[in-house]
Amino acid sequence: MPPRTAPGCFLTFEGIDGCGKTTQVDLFAEYLTRLRLPFLVTREPGGTELGERIRKVVLSGQSVGMDPRTELLLLFASRAQNVAQTIRPALARGRVVLCDRFTDASLAYQGYGRGLELDFIRRLHRIACQGLQPNLTLVIDIDPSTSVRRARRRNVDASQDEGRFERETRAFYERVRRGYRALARREPRRVKFIPGEDTPENIHQAVLEHARPLLAAPLRRRRR
Numbered sequence: 001m002p003p004r005t006a007p008g009c010f011l012t013f014e015g016i017d018g019c020g021k022t023t024q025v026d027l028f029a030e031y032l033t034r035l036r037l038p039f040l041v042t043r044e045p046g047g048t049e050l051g052e053r054i055r056k057v058v059l060s061g062q063s064v065g066m067d068p069r070t071e072l073l074l075l076f077a078s079r080a081q082n083v084a085q086t087i088r089p090a091l092a093r094g095r096v097v098l099c100d101r102f103t104d105a106s107l108a109y110q111g112y113g114r115g116l117e118l119d120f121i122r123r124l125h126r127i128a129c130q131g132l133q134p135n136l137t138l139v140i141d142i143d144p145s146t147s148v149r150r151a152r153r154r155n156v157d158a159s160q161d162e163g164r165f166e167r168e169t170r171a172f173y174e175r176v177r178r179g180y181r182a183l184a185r186r187e188p189r190r191v192k193f194i195p196g197e198d199t200p201e202n203i204h205q206a207v208l209e210h211a212r213p214l215l216a217a218p219l220r221r222r223r224r
């Protein structure tokens with residue numbers, strides 16, 4: 001069994017739709033560039049060519065009537081490929097890996113949101129990702145009413161068809177948010193909550209406070 005963690009450093013960004021985590025991934029990537037630390041940015045669903053094809057199927061508004069189990073298995077198919085092809089090799093080379101969503105999204109959305117069994121999802125994680133866990137998970141927390149408003153506006157603006165989740169109700173996002181809270185309570189050292197109704201720069205500073213200690217080792221390696 002490969003180790004749960006590798007020489008690199010694995011950070012994931014989470015939160016309900018429209019929470020601004022993608023902006024935070026970008027700001028963090030700029031920060032790493034300034035530090036001249038080698039890094040890789042990926043996302044889920046997606047992150048590989050195959051995963052991006054799965055993403056289209058999972059998120060398309062045309063995928064009507066998708067069973068929650070089908071959805072979950074597709075998400076883990078994308079994730080298995082991303083872990084094997086992108087994330088593990090990058091960690092093995094000592095890279096900092098930033099991933100826009102990971103297994104916590106499946107626990108929050110498919111588990112708490114859709115009501116699938118958490119144990120089943122955790123078992124799938126062990127199989128698909130061979131237990132790989134992020135060193136740090138940053139949950140950008142916003143109110144579901146902000147989420148629904150931002151996500152709808154974005155989907156109207158965007159040209160791609162990724163609207164299946166964005167049709168969900170506020171009650172769904174309340175459950176997902178409660179899910180992330182429960183995950184943070186279960187693993188308080190790994191999962192950190194950051195208030196997301198603030199300026200991108202303030203949120204970025206809060207992210208850095210949690211992430212800086214983890215970057216000490218990669219920075220030492222870089223100086224060698």
Ligand code: TYD
Pocket residue numbers: 016017018019022044045059075100101102103104105106107109110165166
């Ligand atoms: P994402 O691209 O992160 O969308 P956004 O930038 O709008 O937050 O994720 C797309 C959707 O996929 C989002 O609604 C959450 C959903 N999703 C799950 O339900 N489970 C998962 O495991 C993942 C990775 C995403």
